[in-house]
Amino acid sequence: MTTAEADVRAIEIGTTVAYAYEISAQAEGGTLLEISWRGVPNRNPSKSGDFVAIWQNSGSVPWGTKPESSQSVTNSTPDGDLPFSGLSMANLPYVAAYSVGSDATNYYNVAAVIPIAVGGTPGTPQTTTVGVAYVGATSLAVAYTTPIGVDPKTFGHTVVLAHSDTFIPGTTEVIATVKTTDNPNDVVGFTGVRMIVGQTYTVAYLAGSAPANVAATVTFLVVPA
CATH class of the missing domain: 2.60.40.10 (Immunoglobulins)
Known part of the structure; x- marks a missing residue:
C-alpha cells in the first residue's frame, strides 16, 4: 500500500445531520x-x-x-x-x-x-436531498436526488462545500463548487479539497446558482478510520 492509499483510508465520515424540504x-x-x-x-x-x-x-x-x-x-x-x-x-x-x-x-x-x-x-x-457518498484525504463524493423530471444541469443547479457546521446563505464561506449532471439522481465529486480529521464540513445543494437557492444540506464530521 502506498502512502497516498494509506492516507485516503485513514479517514471516514462521523456524525451527519441532513436537512431537506x-x-x-x-x-x-x-x-x-x-x-x-x-x-x-x-x-x-x-x-x-x-x-x-x-x-x-x-x-x-x-x-x-x-x-x-x-x-x-x-x-x-x-x-x-x-x-x-x-x-x-x-x-x-x-x-x-x-x-x-x-x-x-x-x-x-x-x-x-x-x-x-x-x-x-x-x-x-418528491424531495431534493444531498448526502455524503465517500470522503477521502483530498476528495469528496456527494449523492443527490431531485423531483421527477428535473434536469439539474439545464436548471443550473450546483453543489457547494463549506468548512462549517451549518450553511447560512450569504454568510457561510464556500470553499468549493461543483456543477450537477443532467441526471435527476446522481453523484458528483469535489477534488483538491483537503478533508481534515476532526473538522466539520457542510455540503449544500443549490436549486440554482445563488446561496439563497439552498434546497438541502448535509453536515458531517471527518473522523479517523
Missing part, C-alpha cells in the same frame, strides 16, 4: 387544499423570493408551464403553510411544488413536489 398536502372538502412545508434552517423565504405553485397535472410538475395558481411565501422563517382554493379535486389530479427562489417562468428553483390524486389524496413527496 418536507412538503405535505391536506384536502379540506373538494375545493380547498392546504400545502405545508418544513424547510432548511437559516433560510429567509421572504427575501429569496420563495413561492408555492399548483398545477392541474398528474404525478409530476409539467416543467416550464404556467401553474393554475401560485402564492409568494412571506415568512421570514423556513416553515409554513398556504391554502389553495377553487380546485376540483373530486374530478382532477394536481401537483404542488415549493420553490426556493423566484423563477416563475421555468420553475427551475423547485425544491420539493407533492402530487395530489383525484379525490384529494396526497401521493409520495
Whole structure:
C-alpha cells in the first residue's frame, strides 16, 4: 500500500445531520387544499423570493408551464403553510411544488413536489436531498436526488462545500463548487479539497446558482478510520 492509499483510508465520515424540504398536502372538502412545508434552517423565504405553485397535472410538475395558481411565501422563517382554493379535486389530479427562489417562468428553483390524486389524496413527496457518498484525504463524493423530471444541469443547479457546521446563505464561506449532471439522481465529486480529521464540513445543494437557492444540506464530521 502506498502512502497516498494509506492516507485516503485513514479517514471516514462521523456524525451527519441532513436537512431537506418536507412538503405535505391536506384536502379540506373538494375545493380547498392546504400545502405545508418544513424547510432548511437559516433560510429567509421572504427575501429569496420563495413561492408555492399548483398545477392541474398528474404525478409530476409539467416543467416550464404556467401553474393554475401560485402564492409568494412571506415568512421570514423556513416553515409554513398556504391554502389553495377553487380546485376540483373530486374530478382532477394536481401537483404542488415549493420553490426556493423566484423563477416563475421555468420553475427551475423547485425544491420539493407533492402530487395530489383525484379525490384529494396526497401521493409520495418528491424531495431534493444531498448526502455524503465517500470522503477521502483530498476528495469528496456527494449523492443527490431531485423531483421527477428535473434536469439539474439545464436548471443550473450546483453543489457547494463549506468548512462549517451549518450553511447560512450569504454568510457561510464556500470553499468549493461543483456543477450537477443532467441526471435527476446522481453523484458528483469535489477534488483538491483537503478533508481534515476532526473538522466539520457542510455540503449544500443549490436549486440554482445563488446561496439563497439552498434546497438541502448535509453536515458531517471527518473522523479517523
